Amino acid sequence: MISNRAIDRLLDAASWPGLDARYEITGVAGYGGMGTVYVARDHILDRDVAVKVLDVADLGGLRARRLQREAHILARLDHPGIVPVHDAGSLEDGRAFYVMKLVKGRRLDDLLRDAVPIATRLTMFDRILDAVAFAHAHGVVHRDLKPENVMVGGFGEVYVMDWGVAQDGGSDAEAAVVGTPGFMAPEQQLARDVDPRADIYALGMVLAQVIGEAPAPLRAIADKARHQDAGGRYQKVEDLAADLARFRNQDRVDAYRESPAERLIRFYRRYELPILLLVAYVVMRFVVLVWRGI
Amino acid sequence: MSFPATRLSVVERTRSRDEETRRVALAAIIEAYWKPAYKHLRLKWSLDPDEAADLTQEFFASALEKEVVEKYDPARARFRTYLRLCLDGFASNARKAERRLKRGGGVTLVPLDFETAEGEVATHEPAVDADVDELFYREWVRALLERSVADLERHASELGRPEMFEVFARYDLADEGETRPTYTAIASALNLTAATVTNHLAAMRRQFRKIVLERLRELTSSEEEWEAEAAKLLGRRR
Numbered sequence: 008m009i010s011n012r013a014i015d016r017l018l019d020a021a022s023w024p025g026l027d028a029r030y031e032i033t034g035v036a037g038y039g040g041m042g043t044v045y046v047a048r049d050h051i052l053d054r055d056v057a058v059k060v061l062d063v064a065d066l067g068g069l070r071a072r073r074l075q076r077e078a079h080i081l082a083r084l085d086h087p088g089i090v091p092v093h094d095a096g097s098l099e100d101g102r103a104f105y106v107m108k109l110v111k112g113r114r115l116d117d118l119l120r121d122a123v124p125i126a127t128r129l130t131m132f133d134r135i136l137d138a139v140a141f142a143h144a145h146g147v148v149h150r151d152l153k154p155e156n157v158m159v160g161g162f163g164e165v166y167v168m169d170w171g172v173a174q175d176g177g178s179d180a181e182a183a184v185v186g187t188p189g190f191m192a193p194e195q196q197l198a199r200d201v202d203p204r205a206d207i208y209a210l211g212m213v214l215a216q217v218i219g220e221a222p223a224p225l226r227a228i229a230d231k232a233r234h235q236d237a238g239g240r241y242q243k244v245e246d247l248a249a250d251l252a253r254f255r256n257q258d259r260v261d262a263y264r265e266s267p268a269e270r271l272i273r274f275y276r277r278y279e280l281p282i283l284l285l286v287a288y289v290v291m292r293f294v295v296l297v298w299r300g301i
Numbered sequence: 302m303s304f305p306a307t308r309l310s311v312v313e314r315t316r317s318r319d320e321e322t323r324r325v326a327l328a329a330i331i332e333a334y335w336k337p338a339y340k341h342l343r344l345k346w347s348l349d350p351d352e353a354a355d356l357t358q359e360f361f362a363s364a365l366e367k368e369v370v371e372k373y374d375p376a377r378a379r380f381r382t383y384l385r386l387c388l389d390g391f392a393s394n395a396r397k398a399e400r401r402l403k404r405g406g407g408v409t410l411v412p413l414d415f416e417t418a419e420g421e422v423a424t425h426e427p428a429v430d431a432d433v434d435e436l437f438y439r440e441w442v443r444a445l446l447e448r449s450v451a452d453l454e455r456h457a458s459e460l461g462r463p464e465m466f467e468v469f470a471r472y473d474l475a476d477e478g479e480t481r482p483t484y485t486a487i488a489s490a491l492n493l494t495a496a497t498v499t500n501h502l503a504a505m506r507r508q509f510r511k512i513v514l515e516r517l518r519e520l521t522s523s524e525e526e527w528e529a530e531a532a533k534l535l536g537r538r539r
Binding site for chain 1: 449450473481503506511
């Protein structure tokens with residue numbers, strides 16, 4: 008009888024991509040919905056790379072189209088927050104593959120389990136916004152933004168991954184609604200074609216996870232981004248980024264109507280040092296005046 | 302060429318008007334499914350070895366008499382799922398009837414080695430954390446791979462290159478210990494160069510994938526079902 012371990016090895020053997028001599032597969036980086044990502048050594052450029060390979064050939068089918076589209080999108084979106092693609096093609100058995108930069112790091116959902124300071128979390132989120140805004144500027148809507156699709160490198164660099172179901176241009180050939188429940192905008196659950204505001208909804212869901220328990224203005228920003236009605240959300244990623252920047256600068260954010268007391272507190276926090284210096288000066292002057300007998 | 306480029310679906314062939322074609326197709330289905338069925342009855346239905354063996358024989362005999370396979374509707378379920386549901390229904394009816402389970406009319410299209418199967422159940426590396434339905438799938442995969450490995454060995458033998466299969470067996474089939482042998486160790490043991498081991502392994506893996514997919518095509522009823530089963534089999538596993 009073939010043991011359970013042998014079954015796993017045999018299935019790995021049957022899935023093993025027979026790449027040419029340039030790329031030597033050295034391990035598995037992860038398993039995705041439609042393919043496996045292998046770690047490989049590029050013997051020509053003498054570096055490690057990641058190779059995404061379809062599990063089945065699916066010639067001309069949905070998975071092959073998605074993988075090829077993903078490779079083309081990655082090739083077009085030249086941005087530090089989007090993994091560069093180096094090569095693409097088909098294996099001898101017909102399976103499509105592409106070669107990309109090997110990202111060493113952790114998935115955002117995994118990282119968020121650690122006690123990461125809020126400032127660091129917001130910095131990472133800013134980098135996600137930057138990459139998504141860049142994609143939107145090039146007519147690409149990701150459609151599956153979630154913490155599992157973000158990788159954070161050892162130096163805090165952030166990569167938005169998995170562009171396989173992205174919408175490139177106004178419409179695409181997907182036969183069904185795509186995305187992940189819990190991160191899909193209401194309009195995305197009903198229609199194949201969406202606009203960038205569907206990504207803004209997903210970013211709102213991601214932001215809510217990134218900030219956890221947070222001050223009311225920050226929660227309001229996440230809530231506005233994930234408004235049920237697309238018209239009630241930020242209309243552009245840049246608007247969301249700008250409101251977050253206002254929060255970080257302790258300015259008034261658009262998403263939150265603050266009370267006079269909150270405004271006073273915010274004003275104090277923003278100008279804490281000058282206010283304390285002013286108070287100290289006034290107190291000192293008062294003491295001097297008293298000491299001189301007025 | 303020792304292996305047909307495309308194996309026809311045995312599920313489809315059970316609908317043939319030619320009696321011999323039907324008989325061979327049904328025998329192929331029994332060959333692929335009897336062991337998963339036996340283990341399913343032992344582990345899900347908690348039957349003792351004799352009861353499980355009798356009910357397995359009876360199920361396949363009954364499946365032939367009642368043309369269960371021919372009634373399969375691909376639009377409703379995968380064939381593997383359909384057959385398991387039929388088996389569960391059959392076992393349930395047998396239990397309700399509270400009757401002594403008897404052999405299935407002496408009809409045995411292929412010799413079923415229940416002694417070996419029972420030995421496997423006894424030493425079962427539990428799929429313990431899998432549920433019983435997943436166990437049926439796991440056993441189905443095991444049976445598929447066992448037959449594919451046998452095909453691969455035959456292929457290498459017919460090529461006159463048994464050492465190619467030996468490289469594959471030592472690297473991808475052996476499961477002693479946690480770590481695989483190195484290419485160098487295999488090369489040394491078989492008196493080959495490490496580069497030859499690499500090339501043999503790549504060739505055998507390519508052929509093995511081809512065989513597995515052809516075997517899978519044989520056990521499915523449509524292109525869609527084949528593709529879905531292939532994606533499940535070779536897709537995300539951990």
